[in-house]
Amino acid sequence: MKIFKIFRNDSWVKPFLGKYRKSLCWALVLGFITFFCAGALMFNSGYLISRSASLPENILLVYVPIVLTRAFGIGRPVFKYLERLTSHNWVLKLTSELRLKLYQVLEKDAIFFKKDYQTGNILGLLSEDINHIQNLYLRTVFPTVIAWLLYIFIVICLGYFSLWFALVMLLLFAILVILLPIWSTIVNGARQEQQKQMRNQLYTELTDNVLGISDWIFSQRSLEYAEKHIRLEQKFQKITKAIRNFNHKRNFLAQLVFCIIAIVLLIWTSQYFPGNHGGSANWIAAFVLAVFPLIDAFAPLSDAAQETNIYQDSLIRLNRLQDEQTKRTLNLERNEKKIVAPYTVKIKSLKFKYPDNAKLLINNLDLKIVDGEKIAILGKSGSGKSTLANLIRGDLTPTEGKVVLNQEETYKFGDKISNYIGVIHQAPYLFNTSIRNNLSIGNEGASEQELWDVLERVGLKKLVVELPDKLDTLVDEAGLRFSGGERHRLALARILLKDVPIIILDEPTVSLDPVTEQEVIETFIKELQGKTLIWITHHLQGLSLMDQVIFLEDGHLEMSGSPQKLARDNRHYRKLLAIDQGF
Structure with missing residues (x-):
């Protein structure tokens, strides 16, 4: 994807990955453990329900599932809190330094911005681009990496029981992990890019017209300006509605795929763990119920993928800003000469x-x-x-x-x-x-x-x-x-x-x-x-x-x-x- 090529040459975000790599790794590990605890909680709960319904000969047979259910039940919110705390702390450190870096670039080259940027463009850099870099991690990098770790983990675990069934689940989960995100990127990515450009246009035009509002009023054309702004807002809302409608359809398909996964898993477990009551049949509910918490891990992947178009645009703008500053610095150093009178x-x-x-x-x-x-x-x-x-x-x-x-x-x-x-x-x-x-x-x-x-x-x-x-x-x-x-x-x-x-x-x-x-x-x-x-x-x-x-x-x-x-x-x-x- 284009964003990987851009990211490879990035001078804004990539330097901070090494600086805060420990926090980044901890955020990913804690995110994986959070979903592992959620799945394990439902797995143990399903086994416990089935085992308890089959009149166990000894209460000790359900004691371990009871303890594990309690442990995973407590662990899920604890690890989720720690993951949010770690990931948001990491991202806030990153964006605070990015903002500082942007302010330093703007201040250093303030003399050139009058010719290169309008006030609304600067607001777009300060507001939109830095926020997009923040969302790049919170809404794309973290969910995607965690989902892929779970994807690999699930396929390997199922392969322990049945290689052919692991391949079936590999293909079904690939629809959620690969196919739907690519579809979203192709269809909705372009719309989101257009939405971002229109938002930046709104920033620019609104700022420019607010600064000159007195001239609009004195020329008795304030209604004309308002109508122009409303038309632009309507176009923006139309694109937003199209994005939202597509997301609803895609999310329905994702839920349908999860339904198919649950049904396939139910069929497989009933074949692999046969029996009417007790014994191996108690594992059927455990495997099926373990799927449902994973919806929260895989569902955001399509949204995360389609937003990469917005992030790559922000990375390009910020890196172009850095390149322009570097070029100016080199030119100034190259051309800096002490000129003397007379001055002509x-x-x-x-x-x-x-x-x-x-x-x-x-x-x-x-x-x-x-x-x-x-x-x-x-x-x-x-x-x-x-x-x-x-x-x-x-x-x-x-x-x-x-x-x-x-x-x-x-x-x-x-x-x-x-x-x-x-x-x-x-x-x-x-x-x-x-x-x-x-x-x-x-x-x-x-x-x-x-x-x-x-x-x-x-x-x-x-x-x-x-x-x-x-x-x-x-x-x-x-x-x-x-x-x-x-x-x-x-x-x-x-x-x-x-x-x-x-x-x-x-x-x-x-x-x-x-x-x-x-x-x-x-x-x-x-x-x-x-x-x-x-x-x-x-x-x-x-x-x-x-x-x-x-x-x-x-x-x-x-x-x-x-x-x-x-x-x-x-x-x-x-x-x-x-x-x-x-x-």
Whole structure:
């Protein structure tokens, strides 16, 4: 089966098999003993009932079966409890380490997940895939191994009495152990795979739409979204119903096979242990009744087999995640070079589109940004401005073309790109900790004097001095105690502490009033003097301070030049300037 090939090359689950092999072996042994006790209990009970009904000459003839019945009756729940305790403890240890490993992978490669995964995909990894690995053992590996051990044990024991009858039971139990599981895998396995994919799709779409619920409501299309979600849910329920109906039919056949096994066993024992009362005839009920507890051991095998399609998909996804991380680590180690000033960004024949979108967001763009240049990138919403910023910083990989920093492609820098390119976003985030800690994100080794100096540079020293605990004053969650302009100044302070040569301003003043916006822009220009400045914006205030202005339209470069040259020679730019100034 495909899952064995996948499991052979697995780097997520297989390493833990050796680490916890003792617990795994104990869980399997205890599981076998549990069903052995259940069968032995019914075996002794059947013999005891028959023997007691035949008026034994001496009570001692039934004393041993009475003691064994009591022993196996107590042993069955005890061993079952120990088996559950051991197996679940083993699986919980395994999944806790798997979750830790997944969190470490996600945290280490967080910079790349924006381009490779949506939020719903991450939820699918965290919720679905780890849970499937857990169920791989609880619902597939443990029941299957235990059932095969019982299968072999039963055939060997019956072979002691009759070789031909052992072969008959070998074939009958093979229907339960081999034939029905294969049938379930072929028919229901594909349905369960489809069910899992639809569940992941529900995760992705529901997460995406919940995050954007306000836009659905404001566009008066909330009912359309609800209907779309209901249709997807109905498809999911239809597949679930088909799986359930098939399971009912298959389980009926399994019960029918057990009925045939019991009848065949009854016929054989009546032939092998002849007699009317007493003697060897007492073994007939013992053998027949011993079959019934085994239903619980063999019945789950079909469900266990059909779910292997789900498990193999989860193993593939997790191992692909590990392979991608290893590949990135090797690439970063291979490409990690110390680049030195002057720092030049070159964009060559750049094209970009997201994997699930046919539209090019950036289409054949060429641009050069020299060291110390201040460039503004304009364009209406959806024109590709923020996408271009992400490509420059290496958060996205070009579909075609290159974005290079001193001849090195930016996406290959990984986390090291933060040593060269800093970003101030529209809504800088302040953590619910002290001002000192919020500033130290830019430079953990900064001294207190350096913190005060940078606050003075961004115009916040007076404000912080007047706070009760000064640098140790706690910032409210998300920095709500500070105004928008103050949060942007604190973000600038972080960048100044980091002292990177290239700064991207991703529409940092979009939510500010005109007066505050002008003050923040002037502070940025003054304090970032000498650094390369890439300013993403959609209106023209402060552009006179830039060296170059480019305008993007649907991913294309529509116009470029100095603000003075554009204002003099470009009619479209003059029109935009007049609109922005309210004329």
